[in-house]
Amino acid sequence: MNGMSVGGREFGMLVNGRLVRAQSAPLEVINPATEEVVAWAPNTTDDQLEEAVAAASRAFDKWRGVPLAERRRVVRAMGDAVREHADELAALLTSEQGKPLLAARKEVDGVAVWCDWLAECEYPEEEIREDGAHRLRTRYVPLGVVAAIVPWNFPMALAIRKIGPALLTGNTVVVKPSPLTPLTTLRFGEIVQDIVPRGVVNIVSGDDSLGPRLTCHPGINKIAFTGSTATGRKVMEAAAQRLARVTLELGGNDAAVILPDVDLDSTADALFEACFRNSGQVCLATKRVYVHEDIYDQFAEKFVNVALRARVGSGMDERVTLGPIQNLVQYRKVVQLIQDCERSRLRFLLKGEIPEGPGYFIHPTILDNPPESSAVVTDEAFGPVVPLLRFRDIDDVVERVNNSEYGLGGSVWGGDVEAAERVAERIDSGIVWVNESQRLLPSFPLAGHKASGIGTENGVEGLLAYTQPQVLSLRKT
Numbered sequence: 029m030n031g032m033s034v035g036g037r038e039f040g041m042l043v044n045g046r047l048v049r050a051q052s053a054p055l056e057v058i059n060p061a062t063e064e065v066v067a068w069a070p071n072t073t074d075d076q077l078e079e080a081v082a083a084a085s086r087a088f089d090k091w092r093g094v095p096l097a098e099r100r101r102v103v104r105a106m107g108d109a110v111r112e113h114a115d116e117l118a119a120l121l122t123s124e125q126g127k128p129l130l131a132a133r134k135e136v137d138g139v140a141v142w143c144d145w146l147a148e149c150e151y152p153e154e155e156i157r158e159d160g161a162h163r164l165r166t167r168y169v170p171l172g173v174v175a176a177i178v179p180w181n182f183p184m185a186l187a188i189r190k191i192g193p194a195l196l197t198g199n200t201v202v203v204k205p206s207p208l209t210p211l212t213t214l215r216f217g218e219i220v221q222d223i224v225p226r227g228v229v230n231i232v233s234g235d236d237s238l239g240p241r242l243t244c245h246p247g248i249n250k251i252a253f254t255g256s257t258a259t260g261r262k263v264m265e266a267a268a269q270r271l272a273r274v275t276l277e278l279g280g281n282d283a284a285v286i287l288p289d290v291d292l293d294s295t296a297d298a299l300f301e302a303c304f305r306n307s308g309q310v311c312l313a314t315k316r317v318y319v320h321e322d323i324y325d326q327f328a329e330k331f332v333n334v335a336l337r338a339r340v341g342s343g344m345d346e347r348v349t350l351g352p353i354q355n356l357v358q359y360r361k362v363v364q365l366i367q368d369c370e371r372s373r374l375r376f377l378l379k380g381e382i383p384e385g386p387g388y389f390i391h392p393t394i395l396d397n398p399p400e401s402s403a404v405v406t407d408e409a410f411g412p413v414v415p416l417l418r419f420r421d422i423d424d425v426v427e428r429v430n431n432s433e434y435g436l437g438g439s440v441w442g443g444d445v446e447a448a449e450r451v452a453e454r455i456d457s458g459i460v461w462v463n464e465s466q467r468l469l470p471s472f473p474l475a476g477h478k479a480s481g482i483g484t485e486n487g488v489e490g491l492l493a494y495t496q497p498q499v500l501s502l503r504k505t
């Protein structure tokens with residue numbers, strides 16, 4: 029069999045229904061818990077990229093005509109196949125991404141849940157209206173070849189949220205995982221090789237040059253991108269040259285607002301998850317916590333106590349709740365942020381240990397009411413570092429929460445749900461939770477406001493983003 033070898037197994041890139049091997053020096057994939065090489069992934073050559081886009085383009089001509097019922101069957105079968113390989117995929121995900129095995133398993137299981145939902149969901153493939161002498165057909169037709177570009181924090185979840193909707197609506201895809209976490213996606217390609225028709229799903233891995241090569245490719249009709257806001261801007265520029273469609277799911281700096289009538293214990297527990305899950309490397313993580321001054325000290329004490337109970341270490345250890353930072357560049361950024369806080373003499377409620385390697389580990393770190401203008405408040409840390417901030421007045425806190433270039437998510441916590449809801453309505457972001465956080469279902473349309481995105485992923489709105497309306501106006505006589 030063609031492909032790269034990993035621990036006795038072999039991986040290849042799924043291109044035109046075949047597993048193709050590396051034709052140039054492959055990429056090393058590092059385990060962030062050990063800093064050892066997990067495996068090598070192919071570094072797609074120009075010829076291989078051409079082959080992948082051409083295969084997707086040829087496959088599109090047939091796939092768009094395949095009845096919706098059959099497309100549903102294929103999407104469901106992809107989910108079933110992932111379910112059958114869940115243990116293996118979860119272990120591979122932990123070894124390349126770092127997250128605890130249980131969290132990796134949850135991410136893999138979510139792929140199947142997403143596929144199940146898509147296989148069942150109703151979307152208006154065609155709407156027909158009779159209007160006197162006219163029959164009006166509005167068809168939602170597919171766009172063509174979709175480039176699905178995915179970051180390193182949720183490689184499986186974010187890939188299927190593009191592949192599934194694209195296929196269901198009749199498009200074909202070229203998927204590009206992050207060079208830092210390509211293995212689970214490559215393995216997914218092997219698993220679905222015999223399930224999806226040839227060329228409908230293609231997977232290419234590669235170094236930093238591959239993203240721009242893909243987004244500039246004239247054969248790509250839509251780019252579905254999840255990643256940082258800075259890269260999202262470049263993607264949009266590339267797409268603008270030929271007016272390719274884009275969906276951008278970008279960075280965030282989500283705030284939580286803790287009202288004074290909140291249940292302190294349960295909120296401290298839930299907020300810990302909201303801030304530190306996946307070691308803070310979540311686009312929708314809570315990155316600023318505004319606490320009413322009446323309960324600030326009590327809440328801070330409880331929050332720190334919850335954080336002290338976290339077990340940081342290799343995700344392969346079942347007792348561990350927080351894994352490493354996924355890569356060295358991100359690790360250095362987070363360490364630098366903490367050192368800058370120290371240099372600026374900000375107060376720490378908890379200064380997490382940063383152990384000597386190997387492994388990119390940082391323990392939870394919590395700041396005590398830093399100035400609103402400090403980087404730890406204004407920037408997306410994307411690591412286990414969170415500021416607690418005092419507030420007194422609702423208008424003031426709403427203004428501070430909204431004073432951000434981002435508008436991805438947020439949450440409000442309080443005993444009086446209706447009062448919390450009224451505050452939630454005033455937050456300028458795509459999703460706001462009350463007394464919970466990060467709950468995402470396939471039916472929720474996620475649309476980053478402001479610099480957090482363009483367009484919608486998930487939900488029926490997200491599905492329609494892989495289509496364009498075509499009106500057939502038919503005069504009957």
Ligand code: NAD
Pocket residue numbers: 177178179180181182186204205206207235236238239240243254255256257258259260262263277278279280310311312408410436476480481
């Ligand atoms: P990134 O922007 O560096 O990379 C994302 C992907 O884009 C990777 O596959 C990368 O190889 C590729 N890429 C890099 N340069 C490119 C270019 N010029 N053209 C095309 N593709 C290019 O992001 P990251 O560091 O991998 O991920 C972290 C960021 O992603 C954070 O900002 C986080 O908030 C964001 N994120 C957002 C969501 C969301 O749904 N809104 C979800 C997860 C992560």
